Amino acid sequence: MSEKSQFLKELFQERRSCRNFSKRALPSNIVEQIISMAKLSPFAGGRKNWGVEVVNSSETISKIAVAVEERLNASAALMERESAPLFLEYGKSFLFFKEAPTLLIPHFRVSPTMRALLRDRVTEELLQWERENAVKSISAVTTFILLAAESLGVESCYMTGPLIASDTIAQILQLPKEREIGALVPIGYCK
Amino acid sequence: MDTLEKLQQLLLPILGLENREEVKPESALVRDLGAESIDFVEIFYEIENQFGVKIKVQEIAQSDYGNSEGSVDNGKISAETAAKLNADFNSDRFVEGLTIRELFETFTVRDLATIIDRKRSVL
Numbered sequence A: 001m002s003e004k005s006q007f008l009k010e011l012f013q014e015r016r017s018c019r020n021f022s023k024r025a026l027p028s029n030i031v032e033q034i035i036s037m038a039k040l041s042p043f044a045g046g047r048k049n050w051g052v053e054v055v056n057s058s059e060t061i062s063k064i065a066v067a068v069e070e071r072l073n074a075s076a077a078l079m080e081r082e083s084a085p086l087f088l089e090y091g092k093s094f095l096f097f098k099e100a101p102t103l104l105i106p107h108f109r110v111s112p113t114m115r116a117l118l119r120d121r122v123t124e125e126l127l128q129w130e131r132e133n134a135v136k137s138i139s140a141v142t143t144f145i146l147l148a149a150e151s152l153g154v155e156s157c158y159m160t161g162p163l164i165a166s167d168t169i170a171q172i173l174q175l176p177k178e179r180e181i182g183a184l185v186p187i188g189y190c191k
Numbered sequence B: 001m002d003t004l005e006k007l008q009q010l011l012l013p014i015l016g017l018e019n020r021e022e023v024k025p026e027s028a029l030v031r032d033l034g035a036e037s038i039d040f041v042e043i044f045y046e047i048e049n050q051f052g053v054k055i056k057v058q059e060i061a062q063s064d065y066g067n068s069e070g071s072v073d074n075g076k077i078s079a080e081t082a083a084k085l086n087a088d089f090n091s092d093r094f095v096e097g098l099t100i101r102e103l104f105e106t107f108t109v110r111d112l113a114t115i116i117d118r119k120r121s122v123l
Helices: A003-014 A030-038 A058-077 A083-099 A113-121 A124-151 A161-173 B003-015 B039-051 B057-061 B079-088 B100-105 B109-121
Strands: A050-055 A102-109 A179-181 A185-188
Touching (some): A030 A050, A030 A102, A030 A124, A050 A124, A058 A083, A058 A161, A102 A124, A102 A161, A113 A124, A124 A185, A161 A179, B003 B039, B003 B109, B039 B057, B039 B109
Antiparallel strands (some): A102 A179, A102 A185
């Protein structure tokens, strides 16, 4: 195994999902370093169709946590009485991010290229394929974020559970209407 | 909102930009703003939806100007073609010897707005 492979293997092995963040602040410019590394990620359709929103405000993080809790409760209210507590217990894992000092939120845009090319002849299958290209691509970006953070000594967690409230989170962040949230990645240090 | 302002707004999401100020009239779509060939599919689609005019890629590549005899020599535009482009796009940047590829890469936001206005005026 080459030195580079060995380094990568150790990076992969050492990376853990942090589920219990401390309030310890991140060093300055660490977020910029992580994002500059994540920009090297592949993405179908190119760099311009994705971005990363950085949330440092504890007030905004709390608002996002409230939105997720509300959506969890609303979903649980629709379930059978025996199932709801199980779901709410599982849903606690959707809130690991709320103590973290910073959230990185990768977002993407689905380019309507197939609709533009095919107009009313476009099929649902092609639209789904186009959307899935973007979803798969933002997963690559998110993985780059996790590995960049790990290489810089920062802990993280790849979260998609909170996206149960992605529409409300997008409103809180005032994302442009065509942008969708791909994941929520709290970064910081574990307790 | 005039054609140029509306076009700048239309280009923002397609080019992954946030502010209209980033889309300057003199910005080249390809060279300055990073548009790729496939992006023009969406740009033309939105122009058709919002302005009601159809644009072909040949007009952006300005290869339409290379179709008459003597207008292009060895892939480069003649002095007459450069003069016609300057007149049509109210510019002085077109010079003899530019390649069709260079024309495409240096096509500006204002040039696109000029084509839209010209097409709308004959609707």
